[in-house]
Amino acid sequence: MSQALIKIAAGWLTGLLLAIAAAIVTITLVNNGAAGPQEPVREYLAALHNGDGAKALGLLRANVPAANAAMLDGAALKTASSRVDDVKLGSPEPRDGGQMMVPVEYTIDGSHLKTEFLLEKTGTQWLFFNKWSLVPSTLPTVNVSVVNSVEVELNGKPVNAPNGKASFAVFYPGEYEASFTSEYFTAAPQRATVTSAREELPGLNLATQANTALRNAVGGQLKKYLDDCAAEATKQQQLQPNCPFYHVSTNRVEDGTIKWAIKDYPKVSIEPFEGHWVVAPLKGTAQLTAREQDLFTGEISTLKVVHDFSFTTELNVGADKITVTPVVTY
Template sequence: MQGTSGMKVMAGWLLSLMLVVAGFIGTVSVLNSTLYSPGYQVEEYFNALRSGNGERALGLLNASVPEGSAAVLDGAPLQRGASAVQDVEIQEPTAAGQDRVDVPVTYRIGDSDYTTSFPLEKTGSEWLFFPTWEFAPSALPTVDVSVRDMAESTVNGQRIATPEGRNTLPTFYPVELAAHYTSEYFAAPSRTLPVTSSTPADNALPLEPAPTAALVEAVDGKIREFLDSCAARAVFQPADCPFNYQTSQRLAGEIQWSIQRYPEVRIEPVDEGWALAPLAGSAQLDTQLQDLFTGAIEDVSVTRDFEFDARLTVTNSSVTVAPVIEF
């Protein structure tokens, strides 16, 4: 009876040991496919992007940062860029050499579907059973933002300096960069650029500012002010003005100029910045002239078409128009 009882105890211990071993193996298997899997590292990287934690994202990606503005590498600008990445699915890793795998990730930005593969390396193990994975070393991609001769622009809600109209932005991926330019006198509509790899085929984000209605109105006002001041002069040839009248007859009444057609203001881009297209209009002269031979006095009303150029200077706070008169 004692032998039978001992065998039962031993069998119980063996069964318990087998259950413990099976549980341990199951736990190792689960951990290897989750917490210690290469896919888990990729998932953590995406979580860091979504939370705007650039420091953690950079550490996970194991990437160096090229020279340029760090404006979109952290905080709200990074969150905005990552929020455009939707329907993220991390796929099963594929072998890419000894102790290396590629982890494909599918996602959508706007109306387009993308796949980005992240290379990871096995760097060792923990507690003998759990492999450790890290992203293969790389460098962040860069995007060139240009905005003609404007000194700043806005990318993902963050104002950035654009010396000589351009700047280079290192960025994480996948994200979407959205840039625009807005000021009182010039504006460029928003443009977006998906960045989906460390070596993007397209890394240019050009903005095309155009004059605002406020600038056209300001220039138009200065042109009208200049022409009105010319018309207010009671002489046949107002100095430094684009219109005049020549006659050999004697003046017999008042000289009255009036602007019949003001020039249409068109502001055009040039290599140096912005320029006014040639300005054309017409003025009317009303006066009385006396014939030198007959002494007869005649009412005169003539229209004088004119053209002239003007130099345009625009700053953040002022608009200057300098007419250029040549005969």
């Protein structure tokens, strides 16, 4: 009986030792896997991909700076994360103070980039499993400026830019694109790639310009103004009408023969100036035909001259109306 009991006890002891060994292996595997330093990073990246800013912020344990929070949730955040491709999590690397660094490699617009996430132990779960959390940091910011506007689009979302400037808190890694398009003005998109919280990011400066629609609208009003001016000067038989063009002569010009026509219309250039849009000084040519008599010889001849002219305008671009007011000085 004693030998039988010894054999049973030995069997139980062997089983217990095997169970303990299996438990140790399991705990080690779990601590290196599901409860390892990579897991919070994996969850954080998934939250970015899903546009879940609240979860991402909780996992990152980051402070939010005093900036616009429009990029921290929803479609704008998903857009920033969607440009991150070929994501690969590297093996954790020990750092001072018991911390671990998890490298993440990826591409944005074909460029190979890397972000290092620092983690620390913040306790255990079920007595055996380590709990890892990202070391607290502060979110980076992207600064945006736009010429002559108080609104821009950032990652496709309309956002306010008081006085043409705004600062936005952002997650990383990600890419943020600022753009501006309206009926009469556009700006080439500008992009900022964010890879870490400590990164010095260049500002996104949108150089707004008048588009073809505005130039055509202004040009159309100017053409009508000049054509009407020439037609009225012809009707009134005036050599010096209230127009940008005029003619001075010491000869007598026969009434009924005066005819004005615009030969070259001004080219329209619209530029920003002190918070407004202005039309650059305009230049063109006008042609005058008439019959004139030399007061000394009495000879009558045909007059055909081309005069250069220039003038300025006042431009007002309203929500639904464009007004161009010519300013003529002599």
